[in-house]
Structures are given as structure tokens and as C-alpha cells.
Amino acid sequence: MTRILIVEDDVDIRGLLARGLEAEGFEVGTAACVDDAIQAARDPAPGAVLLDVGLPDGSGHDVCRSLREGGYPGPILFLSARDEIRDRAEGLALGADDYIVKPFVFDELVARLRTHLMRRQQAEAPRSRLTAGRLVLDLDTRQASCGEANARLTPREADLLAMLMEGIGKPVSRADIFERLWASQGGLSLNVVDVYIGYLRSKMADFVRHGGPVLTTVRGKGFMLELRGPDFRQ
Structure with a gap:
């Protein structure tokens, strides 16, 4: 009450x-x-x-x-x-x-x-669904989709993608990603961020062909989801 x-x-x-x-x-x-x-x-x-x-x-x-x-x-x-x-x-x-x-x-x-x-x-209320252009991430099922393309993510991949989607169009540094997702585990280095970025890029490859955002590396600043194609407005 x-x-x-x-x-x-x-x-x-x-x-x-x-x-x-x-x-x-x-x-x-x-x-x-x-x-x-x-x-x-x-x-x-x-x-x-x-x-x-x-x-x-x-x-x-x-x-x-x-x-x-x-x-x-x-x-x-x-x-x-x-x-x-x-x-x-x-x-x-x-x-x-x-x-x-x-x-x-x-x-x-x-x-x-x-x-x-x-x-x-x-x-x-906690959000269970994030969107960035045509990209949709269901945080409950860890299912990412863009048009007809779909990908099932691991819990850590889903957390990483959610972090990038929350800051769509803005670089997120390796240090910030590591601090939020891996710092509490101990025994890991910043390299784990690059490894999981690679995993995520592989699973998102089909999304780009369906007009989804591109996972880019911004030199000296980190990683960013960038809207292009039908979802991009200059």
C-alpha cells in the first residue's frame, strides 16, 4: 500500500x-x-x-x-x-x-x-527491452534481433551490448566497460573487453546487412554503436 x-x-x-x-x-x-x-x-x-x-x-x-x-x-x-x-x-x-x-x-x-x-x-521499473534503430535487445531472453536477423547472446555479451546501446552514438571506453562488467571478478585484464567485442561483432554481422547499427572502434576512445543506412540521419 x-x-x-x-x-x-x-x-x-x-x-x-x-x-x-x-x-x-x-x-x-x-x-x-x-x-x-x-x-x-x-x-x-x-x-x-x-x-x-x-x-x-x-x-x-x-x-x-x-x-x-x-x-x-x-x-x-x-x-x-x-x-x-x-x-x-x-x-x-x-x-x-x-x-x-x-x-x-x-x-x-x-x-x-x-x-x-x-x-x-x-x-x-527495470527495462527488459532496449532498442537502437532497428536493433532490439530482450534482456530477459538475451535475444538480439534486427529485421529478420537474430542472435542469442551469452549473459556477458548481452550486458556489453546493453551498455553500448544505452550510449548509442557515443564511444564507451575499454576502462568503463571493464569497470562495469569485469572489475569485480579479479584476475582479468582489459584484454577481456576486446575478446568480447570480437564475439559481439561476429554475432551482429547479419544485423548490418539488415540496416542495423555498426559496432565500430574509435581510436583512443573505445567502442561505439553507430547508426547507418536507413537508420542514419546526418
């Missing part, structure tokens, strides 16, 4: 929000001041924060700034009677995801909250 932290010093508004969100299936935590809000947002962190701007010991801006500087990743929605453009701009500039002006319609608030929660979950 997703926990929502309500930071609101008005007892009536805080109570209405808490009861309404609980009826919508959320777990609710509350705070009425800056210090309590920052404390309540610590482990375990809430799924989202509804944050009033005017608080008795400071501003909701202080809470938002503190949470973002501390690495809090969840949605922060300001709820405020201040409706000037500069107020909204300031709140969003501090890292808030939304700014809702009081009085508001509760159903709209819940709809916006759910939208922000869904977007955050999608952004944090």
Missing part, C-alpha cells in the same frame, strides 16, 4: 485529505510543520508528499528543498492558496512535480497524484 505524507498545518484540511486518501486505498502519514515533515519523510520514505507552502515554522519550500537535496525520488505536490505564476514557478524550480491551487477538487487531486505515482513507477 502506497503511503502518502500530508504536510498541512490546518487541522481541518489535513483531516479531510487524510480521510479521503485512506478511502482511496492509500496509507496516510501527516505532519504539521517543517521539522516534523522532514522527519516523517525519512526511512521509510513515503510514496508521495502533499505539501502546503505556508507552515508555522517555515515554508514548504524548505521541506521540498531538503527532500530533494537528500535524494528523495517520489512525487512532491504543492497544495497552496498562493496562485501567482511566480509562486508556481518557484515551487516547480525546487523540484516539485506539481502545484495545485487551493481550493481544489479532491477527485482532481487524486487523479494527478495517481498519474505522478504511475510515471515514477514506470521511470524506476
